[in-house]
Amino acid sequence: MIILSEESVSSCFDCPYIKGNKARYKYFHANNLSPNELDEYLSKGWRKFSTFYFKPFCPNCKKCIPIRIITDKFLQSKSQRRVIKKSSGITVKLVQPKYKRNYYEIYKDHSLRFDKPVDDEDSFYKSFFQNSCPAIISEYHFDNKLIAAGFIDVSEESFSSVYFIYYRKFENQSLGTLSVLAEIELARVREKKYYYLGYFIAENNSMNYKNRFYPHELFDWKLSKWHPVTK
Numbered sequence: 350m351i352i353l354s355e356e357s358v359s360s361c362f363d364c365p366y367i368k369g370n371k372a373r374y375k376y377f378h379a380n381n382l383s384p385n386e387l388d389e390y391l392s393k394g395w396r397k398f399s400t401f402y403f404k405p406f407c408p409n410c411k412k413c414i415p416i417r418i419i420t421d422k423f424l425q426s427k428s429q430r431r432v433i434k435k436s437s438g439i440t441v442k443l444v445q446p447k448y449k450r451n452y453y454e455i456y457k458d459h460s461l462r463f464d465k466p467v468d469d470e471d472s473f474y475k476s477f478f479q480n481s482c483p484a485i486i487s488e489y490h491f492d493n494k495l496i497a498a499g500f501i502d503v504s505e506e507s508f509s510s511v512y513f514i515y516y517r518k519f520e521n522q523s524l525g526t527l528s529v530l531a532e533i534e535l536a537r538v539r540e541k542k543y544y545y546l547g548y549f550i551a552e553n554n555s556m557n558y559k560n561r562f563y564p565h566e567l568f569d570w571k572l573s574k575w576h577p578v579t580k
Contacts, residue, residue, distance in 0.1 A: 350386050353378035358406055366553045367412060375406040382482035384505035391417075391509055391545055392575075394568050397502065398511065400481040405548075413548040415568035416559050417507070417575070418529075420537040420544055424563065426580075429530055432523045439491050439522065441531045446484045448474060451495050452514070459514040477512065487532055489515070489524065499528050508536040509545035529562060 356377040364370035378400045382390075390397075394415040395404045405413045425433070453470050460467040468476070477500050485508075489497035497515035501508050510532060515524045529546065536544045549567065550556035560567075563580040 350382045351380045353380055353400055361408065364407070364410075366550050366556060367410070370407070370410055372405065372407045372410070374403040376401060376403040378402070380481045384483055384503065387482045387502060387504035387509075388506055391504060391507060391543075393573065394570065396509075396547060397481070399476050399479045402481075411570045412550055412552060414550070414570075416546050416549040416565055418533055418544040418546060418562050418565045419577075420533055420541055422564050423533050423537070425530065426561070426563075429526065429562075432526045433530060436522050436524075436527050439489055439496070439527065441535070442488055442490075443535060444486050444488055446478060446480055446486050446500075448478050449495075452477075452486075452498055455495070455498060455514045455516055458516050462517060484511075487528065487535065489528070489531075491519070497524050497528065499532055501532060503541075507541050507543035507545055508532060508539075510547060525558070533562070 354377055356375060359374045359376060361371045361373045364372040366372075379402055380400055390402060393404075395402050396415075397403070405411075407413075453473050456473055457467055483503040485501050485503050487499035487501060488495055489499075496519050497513070499513045500511040502511055503509075510529070513525065513528045515528075529544075533544045543566075546559045546562070546565075548556060549559040551560075560578070564577060566575040566577050568575055
């Protein structure tokens with residue numbers, strides 16, 4: 350691992366997940382993490398974009414809960430099986446993280462779902478293709494056309510979902526759920542023990558779907574331990 354900047358604490362800012370709350374991060378910049386080093390940080394609740402590694406360090410809140418799925422024990426629910434059936438025309442494959450303009454076109458369209466400016470192509474490239482650790486991309490094709498992509502970090506014993514993008518016209522295909530189901534299976538096939546799904550936030554409608562995949566484990570910030578959750 351090459352440390353690019355030492356561990357620091359950000360100033361407080363308006364929380365993007367819970368209205369009215371203040372947030373801050375503990376963070377550092379690094380490059381060339383090995384699979385084992387990435388495991389070490391993931392297991393302690395850290396997340397990353399590009400070379401930016403971070404975890405919540407909020408003054409009065411611990412509601413961003415790291416969550417990971419146990420791949421070889423995962424069981425699809427009835428509603429999840431319906432998503433698989435509904436999406437039977439979509440094929441999924443893993444590819445190396447080589448830049449394609451198609452990715453940015455999907456990202457621009459996907460970003461219109463949110464009330465914020467869309468990153469330019471250079472910023473997009475720096476965020477998702479300046480990999481500071483082993484990575485891979487899941488591609489979703491329909492009628493031989495790329496319609497969605499998932500950016501995944503790869504450690505020794507896990508896949509870690511970084512971001513997922515799709516064309517909005519396919520929104521009724523439940524692609525968000527499909528991506529989790531597909532990537533759990535891809536991680537299992539590659540004999541990865543865990544699939545990290547970022548932070549579960551019960552009070553945020555965009556983040557509270559993550560605990561619907563069982564069994565999973567939730568991280569206890571106070572005890573620095575993972576606790577199993579079964580349905």
